[in-house]
Amino acid sequence: MTRLLELESVSKVYGELRALDGISLAVPRGEWLSVVGPSGSGKTTLMNIVGAMDRASSGSVLLDGVELSDLGAKELAQIRRNTVGLIFQKFHLIGHLTAVENVMVAQYYHSMPDEAEAMAALGRVGLEQRAGHLPSQLSGGEQQRVCIARALINYPALILADEPTGNLDAANEEIVLDIFRSLHADGATLIVVTHDPAVAAEGQREIALEHGRMVREVFHDHG
Amino acid sequence: MKTVAEDFDAGAPERPAGPGPGRRVPGLAGAAAKAARRTMFWRMVARSVTRRRSRVLIAVLAVGIGATTLFALASIAADIPRQMTREMRAYGANLLVMPEDGTSKVSAAALGPVAEALGSAEVIGSVPYRYETLRLNEQPYLSAGADLVQVRQVSPYWYVEGDWPAAPGEVLIGQDIAEWIGLGPGDEIELVAAVENPAASPSAADSGDPGAAASGDDDLANGDDGVADSGDASAAASDDDGADEVLAEEATGLFRVAGVLSTGGSEDELILMSLDDIEQLTGLAGRYDVVEYSVAADSGRIEALAEQITAEVEGVSAAPVKRLTESDTYVLSMLRSLLALITVIVLALTMIGVSTTMMAVVAERQGEIALRKALGADNRAVEREFLSESLALGGLGGVIGTALGYALAQVISLNVFHRPVAMTWWLALVAVGLSTLVAWAAALALVRRAAEVDPAIVLRGE
Known part of the structure; x- marks a missing residue:
């Protein structure tokens, strides 16, 4: 299986603090990787670097064949819109846009907005009937599903989810995990950062970070 | 009941297995995508x-x-x-029309062409003035005759203690004259004028007032040509002193002081009466020394109007009142x-x-x-x-x-x-x-x- 992501001795230093300390990691296409670790372990820093939102202080990050360390702000923005789909713990929907418009924003930056396609994406997460609602009119679970629809609308090579179930109740957590399972079954590559061992166990592989270093790697057999 | 994941699977468009290929937007021209x-x-x-x-x-x-x-x-x-x-017009006239040579008078016939030359300009008011030097208590005072209704309109800032003249034989006395002589509203005064045309001066002809006797004071006649004629026509009036020279006849009129005029300007040394009264006293009608106009226009327009009147109307010359037009502009x-x-x-x-x-x-x-x-x-x-x-x-x-x-x-x-x-x-x-x-x-x-x-x-x- 070809590698979608390769990190080689990646470090990120903020003054005296080494947020990431020589991380090397390879993620094959189609893998579901879970990243766990306590607060301050470097999970978010790793997500930022992999998601082309930040640059490593040293080391190499190769995403979909492109070396991110060499790119400028504009090229990184291009990687974000074309290659990465982001799912956030706090959903981060734009408050004055409806659910469908929030999905269309991602289309707008990627290539061109298409309302029918955005509606279909909402339909896939079971929210077609709520497409015209503002985020404030949606439950937490519904907002997260809009966030997922937005992340998937451009068929990104890599889906990065940061604590995707952190703000959800058990029922909505299960709905979101169902969607992830379907995505994975379709061949999507997922990297999911989580505190929840149950969610981490859904991945094929689980890595644990501590003080910016990878301290553990576990493979889950889902039969 | 279908789960969301089933919905997801059911609704998923056909996509190649494996990694996401990125969204494609085939079949759409660049213009449509831009739109x-x-x-x-x-x-x-x-x-x-x-x-x-x-x-x-x-x-x-x-x-x-x-x-x-x-x-x-x-x-x-x-x-x-x-x-x-418009507001500034409350501070008096801003355009003067005078005789062209400075010694003759502006005839009433010239006022029509002047009005035509003013054309579309907004004329707030116009006042023809006739100036004469009249004697009061044997002292010469500059006096003016004018349409007093128009005067009030053109110069609304003038202050009058008492009343404005409302009837023939009533005058306004400038504040300085009133103080020098000790006059006030309601007092009666006797004004003496040199008569240029005795026949037209009923006060000279009919009054029989001893004061109408000639004084031989040529100054009162303002150097007007009519003095000599007037003197010729009334030679008898000069018999008293037995002088041989030809003297102007004098006319005397009794007037009532309606009010004391205070403007803070030269009008404080002026005796102001109606045009009819001064014409009757001096015997010369329809000829003016100056015609004042109050025109609602800026200084540039006033200058232009003055030049136009001077050029177009025969026998007159027009000039802006610099003090006012410049003050307006300032x-x-x-x-x-x-x-x-x-x-x-x-x-x-x-x-x-x-x-x-x-x-x-x-x-x-x-x-x-x-x-x-x-x-x-x-x-x-x-x-x-x-x-x-x-x-x-x-x-x-x-x-x-x-x-x-x-x-x-x-x-x-x-x-x-x-x-x-x-x-x-x-x-x-x-x-x-x-x-x-x-x-x-x-x-x-x-x-x-x-x-x-x-x-x-x-x-x-x-």
Whole structure:
């Protein structure tokens, strides 16, 4: 299986603090990787670097064949819109846009907005009937599903989810995990950062970070 | 019941197995894609303006207050010349028409052509004056005859203690003369004039007053040619002193002092009566020394009118009253400078107000900007969106503010000038444009700085 992501001795230093300390990691296409670790372990820093939102202080990050360390702000923005789909713990929907418009924003930056396609994406997460609602009119679970629809609308090579179930109740957590399972079954590559061992166990592989270093790697057999 | 995941699987478009291929938009020409993007762009701007009402209201209010003050001031400043030239006419005549050679008189027949030359100019009033030197208590005093109703209209600032003359035989005495002689309203005085045409002077012919005897004082006749003729025609009047020289006949009239005139000017040494009275006393009608006009126009226009009258009307020469026309221009220029200064200050305050508001608006949306960048927007795309919003807010605030500014200008104009202010459409367009520009300029630096935000803050949950 070809590698979608390769990190080689990646470090990120903020003054005296080494947020990431020589991380090397390879993620094959189609893998579901879970990243766990306590607060301050470097999970978010790793997500930022992999998601082309930040640059490593040293080391190499190769995403979909492109070396991110060499790119400028504009090229990184291009990687974000074309290659990465982001799912956030706090959903981060734009408050004055409806659910469908929030999905269309991602289309707008990627290539061109298409309302029918955005509606279909909402339909896939079971929210077609709520497409015209503002985020404030949606439950937490519904907002997260809009966030997922937005992340998937451009068929990104890599889906990065940061604590995707952190703000959800058990029922909505299960709905979101169902969607992830379907995505994975379709061949999507997922990297999911989580505190929840149950969610981490859904991945094929689980890595644990501590003080910016990878301290553990576990493979889950889902039969 | 189907699960969401089943929905997801069922609704998924056909896509190759394995890694995401990235979204394709086949079959759409570049123009169609551009149009769809443009539609979405304005949709986002419109939603931001229409769905964030409280924030938009604050921003529109900040721009609107500036636009209101700006347009009200600008409207008044633009309308001031029209308003003030009328107001200034309360300070007397600003155009004089005199005999061309300085020694003859302006004939009544010349007034028609002068009126024609004035044409469309707004003439507040005109007063023909006939000046004579009359004797009172054996002392010569400059006296004037004029249409007293017109005098009041042209010089409303004149102060009269007592009453304005209302009947024939009533006069106004200048304050200085009244003090020198000790006269006041209601006193009777005897005025003596040299008669140029005795036949036309009933007071000289009929009075039989001993005071009508010739005094031989040529000065009273003002050096007029009529003196010699008059003297010839009334040689008997000079028999008393047995002199051989030809003397002018004198006419005497009894007058009642209706009021004491105080202007602070040369009129304080003047005896003013009706034109009929002075013509009757001196026996010369329809000829004037000067005709005063009060014209609602600026100094440039007055100068031009004076030149035109001098050139077109035979026998007269016209001149602006420099003191008044220059004072009009000075006051107008001062007022306009003051308004311009206030306008600049208001503009600066508006800029500060709008900047502060926009700063709050942009700061509040820092997270949204970071999210847009995380979704792939580059800095320019973010700047374009937010600056377009600020343009929309500026335009909206400008339109509302300009409408309110017109209402404010009306209130001010009606209270100060007692006349409505005219709507200046080009000025309204400038006010809306300026408001839009101010909103855009106020947002420019803020948005540029905000667009530099690190998209990673959305993952840090900030």
